[in-house]
Amino acid sequence: MKHAKRSSFRFTLVLGAVMLLVASMVLTGCNEKKLNVNDTPPVAETPTEPAEAPAETAPVDPPAVDPPQYIAPLTGLPLDSEPTQRPIAVMVNNFAAARPQSGLPNADVVWEVLAEGGITRLVAVYQSDTSTNPIGPIRSNRPYLIRIGEAYHSVLAHAGASTDGYDILQHHDKDYLDEISNAGAYFYRESFRKPPHNLYSNLEKLRAGAAKKKYAETVEIPTFTWSEQGATSAGAAATTVEIHFLLKDYKLSYRYNETTGLYERSVNGKPHTDLTTNNQLTATNLVVIGAKHKTYDDYGRLEIDLESGGPAMLIQKGKEVDCTWERSSDGVIRLMKDGQELPFVPGHTFYHIVPMTPTFAGHVKLGI
Numbered sequence: 046m047k048h049a050k051r052s053s054f055r056f057t058l059v060l061g062a063v064m065l066l067v068a069s070m071v072l073t074g075c076n077e078k079k080l081n082v083n084d085t086p087p088v089a090e091t092p093t094e095p096a097e098a099p100a101e102t103a104p105v106d107p108p109a110v111d112p113p114q115y116i117a118p119l120t121g122l123p124l125d126s127e128p129t130q131r132p133i134a135v136m137v138n139n140f141a142a143a144r145p146q147s148g149l150p151n152a153d154v155v156w157e158v159l160a161e162g163g164i165t166r167l168v169a170v171y172q173s174d175t176s177t178n179p180i181g182p183i184r185s186n187r188p189y190l191i192r193i194g195e196a197y198h199s200v201l202a203h204a205g206a207s208t209d210g211y212d213i214l215q216h217h218d219k220d221y222l223d224e225i226s227n228a229g230a231y232f233y234r235e236s237f238r239k240p241p242h243n244l245y246s247n248l249e250k251l252r253a254g255a256a257k258k259k260y261a262e263t264v265e266i267p268t269f270t271w272s273e274q275g276a277t278s279a280g281a282a283a284t285t286v287e288i289h290f291l292l293k294d295y296k297l298s299y300r301y302n303e304t305t306g307l308y309e310r311s312v313n314g315k316p317h318t319d320l321t322t323n324n325q326l327t328a329t330n331l332v333v334i335g336a337k338h339k340t341y342d343d344y345g346r347l348e349i350d351l352e353s354g355g356p357a358m359l360i361q362k363g364k365e366v367d368c369t370w371e372r373s374s375d376g377v378i379r380l381m382k383d384g385q386e387l388p389f390v391p392g393h394t395f396y397h398i399v400p401m402t403p404t405f406a407g408h409v410k411l412g413i
Contacts, residue, residue: 120392131261133251134195134201142238147320159398166187179246180245184241202251277360358409366387
């Protein structure tokens, strides 16, 4: 009996051992299956140091602004394309019945000069602008007006001329468009004004007329000196300017607008406006030059000496500087002081030619 109990006990021990071995093999197989599914055992992540903040760098200056590639030769203002088109100088009526005129804001340069009877005429020189707005009213030509326009190598546009004017135009190889004698198709009349104050044209028509006559389309355009600072910083205050020609009731005045940097033009105390836009005429630079005037016939026609030089005033940025004018070798009137040409501020320029009698300075009054 004792032997039987011992045998039973041994059997129980062996059976337990076998069962433990089988359980161990099952667990091992399960672990192998799990490793096969995950391919590789997981690797514990190692903590990393937090990234350091980037070191501060010095601020970078903005890139330099390149100067404009093209500059309008008669205004000094930037252009998108090369200014190659030929200037056109239009004789514009400035009689009271002709105001307000059209197209003067589009002119690069405007000259004002006496005509017969004490009124003035305007020479509007167009080069950089391509506007098709009307220009006018357009009136007749005179020798000294021709001289102003030809200094820019312009095609001259007008309606008639004095006898001496026609002699110069027709016998001295000038390029001109005259509504009366050779280019009537490139002008037109408006009905809202009475003749002779109703003749108009525009740049598109005038350039077409010049092309029809095979006038040179490009010429050597004179250049000027330009400076944002101008030339009058040490000059006298000139925030108001009055210019007298001959007639006492024909008073021209300007008021400086410090915000815009422009001189606003008035005639007889009323704003001188453009008919098309209704905007007041303005200029960045004002020039007054003194020249000898002489009446040579009963009609009151004038000879004006634009060759000999004389006194001048340059007015810009609210100030005025005395200087002189001279006609340079390229035919252009330039302002000089201490042997140096004075620069213009980029923008539009209005010139005014006044008599030397009784005095040059007596034709101009400056104020604050």
